[in-house]
Amino acid sequence: MNKQMMIIGLGQFGMALAKALSDRGVEVLAVDTEQEKIDMAAEFVTHAVALDATDESALAKLMPAERDTVICAMGNSSKESAIICTALLRQMGCKHIVARASSATYRRILFMVGAHEVIIPEQDFGRRFATHLLYRNIIPENDSGYELSLTEIRLPSSMVGKTLVDLEMPKKYGIIVAAVRRNGVLYKPDPKQVLSADDMLLIVSDDRAIDKLSREV
Template sequence: MSGETAVIGLGQFGQAVARSLASQGQAVLAVDNDMDHIEAVQDVVDVAVQADATDEDALYGLRLEQMSVAIVAMGAHSVEASILTTALLKEMGVPRIIARASNELHARILRSVGANEVIDPEQEMGRRLARRLSQPSIVDQIDLGNAELAEVEAPEAFVGKTLAELDLRNEYHVSVLAIRRGDTVEPNPRAEVQLVSGDIMVVIGRPEAVNRIAALA
């Protein structure tokens, strides 16, 4: 199951995460103790399992230590469960644990018991909205600390040129991970791919480098 992502907790947020990952071609294992939540995503993810994530035996039975990432997506009504689940995942040796926090105290506790990353969806939504208003060419972005993963509209100056001609790694210090053209996504695009108007580039680089690209649009 290496390379697979586990999404634990399938409320509105967890379902959105699971669906988004699946739509991008990611292998997803979805876990929740509510069968209604399982049924809501079982047709779009690889595996959906009804299980109590706070039950140590049940969690170990899922072999989550073989996952690349586990996302603890439980909501504010399940603070204790999210902390216990995060601690169990850490004990199991899951290499990367991303946990949802409902407030700053919750976030500190999640980090202390083993979360590598903690997110607050409401705060993140506010930051993204502000960013999109200030830089409309950035369709979406994820803060990775010293780097940023972003979907950026191809600037007009890039249209008609190949990735080889643009040489974005050397000229702008960003890497192009994928190109979204309408409903089609081309991961790891070839150097001879020519950009057309409306293309969305998925790039990664330092925030200032991504901003330089966005400012051209």
């Protein structure tokens, strides 16, 4: 079964995210208050609905808790609405809420009202592009030209207590582990090191490999 996600807020970021996820086979429900944006998104998403996501009864009818992930992608001009929406989503029991922030302070507030994950797209892009400008031989992330991407994943519970040798990720999934993040520090992967619950894996793979991994673990 394909992953099901809801994206609330169809600005440039939300619209681009909806298109990218749809292109990768995700069933996307797009939500915005502007009918014009809904009409645009309807051309490529599974469903598109025009409504105010701060209206609790209207939002509840979309059953967001049944989605694998809900992304609150409202822009900087809708901070109050984004905070209310995020709080409502948490109250409704959503499994994974991702919110968009524009500053560290705003990020903390979104975590406080219930977001499981908060991203700052402009900041993340700025850091990557600064590295590219300083070191021209470094290719920007996800720009390999071969549909490969560098992705950081949380260690699934089924992998805790095992080694990379045990997991056989290149053989089973076509995934290469480039590094292990432990206590905030990146380490060269030791094939015989036992992995712990707090470890993060930096992997090189294509989308199909990540999808296969997510389905089996």
